[in-house]
Amino acid sequence: MAPPTPAENEQHQRLLDSLDIAPVVRPFRNPAWKPSQRRNKNVKQLLSENMRKEASQMATQANSGATTPLPTTGYVSTDGSQTPAEPVPRSSNIAEAAQNLSTLVLEKNARATFPSGPAVTYTNIEAAPSLRPSQQTHYCDITGLTAPYTDPKTRLRYHDKEVFAVIRTLGQGVPESYLELRGAHVVLK
Numbered sequence: 001m002a003p004p005t006p007a008e009n010e011q012h013q014r015l016l017d018s019l020d021i022a023p024v025v026r027p028f029r030n031p032a033w034k035p036s037q038r039r040n041k042n043v044k045q046l047l048s049e050n051m052r053k054e055a056s057q058m059a060t061q062a063n064s065g066a067t068t069p070l071p072t073t074g075y076v077s078t079d080g081s082q083t084p085a086e087p088v089p090r091s092s093n094i095a096e097a098a099q100n101l102s103t104l105v106l107e108k109n110a111r112a113t114f115p116s117g118p119a120v121t122y123t124n125i126e127a128a129p130s131l132r133p134s135q136q137t138h139y140c141d142i143t144g145l146t147a148p149y150t151d152p153k154t155r156l157r158y159h160d161k162e163v164f165a166v167i168r169t170l171g172q173g174v175p176e177s178y179l180e181l182r183g184a185h186v187v188l189k
Contacts, residue, residue, distance in 0.1 A: 043162050046143050141178045142166060155179060 004012070041049070140147040140159040147157035151167050154175035158164050167175070179185040 043143060043166050046145075050144070141182060155184065 138147045138150075138157050139145065140163055141156045142163050143159055145159040147159050149159075149164070150157050151164065154167060154170075156167050156175050156178055158167055176185055
């Protein structure tokens with residue numbers, strides 16, 4: 001067989017270009033589709049994120065005027081209705097003075113907003129049990145997410161297989177403490 005001529009090579013290349021399916025528009029692929037930016041988190045990440053969130057809320061509550069005790073020396077009241085009994089010593093630290101001022105403002109606002117009793121928070125509110133127990137949603141004892149499953153060995157509720165793996169690695173006595181927190185711990189005597 002003789003080697004192809006340049007004209008045959010060119011004709012062959014045109015045939016290949018016409019049969020190529022790469023530039024063909026595919027109607028099944030949406031041009032606006034983008035991969036999801038959501039990242040799945042494992043149990044350890046969920047727990048650490050929750051702990052960080054709680055720690056930041058505790059720090060905020062500790063600095064709020066509603067939980068700051070009134071100073072016992074020199075002040076009768078900080079709501080602006082009375083004058084201090086003694087002159088307030090000048091603070092050399094501007095940041096400390098600003099924090100004291102913000103504390104006073106928060107106390108005054110808290111008293112105006114909640115004149116009777118402490119503010120209701122996640123940790124101090126008490127609610128009556130549901131009157132419709134058949135519609136109660138069960139929550140995971142480890143993560144707090146909805147829990148469609150219950151471990152038959154430990155009776156702990158769990159969200160998915162990652163949490164189940166964590167439950168099976170818990171040490172002796174730990175599942176009982178989780179059940180005790182939920183109020184499902186039964187002690188037989």
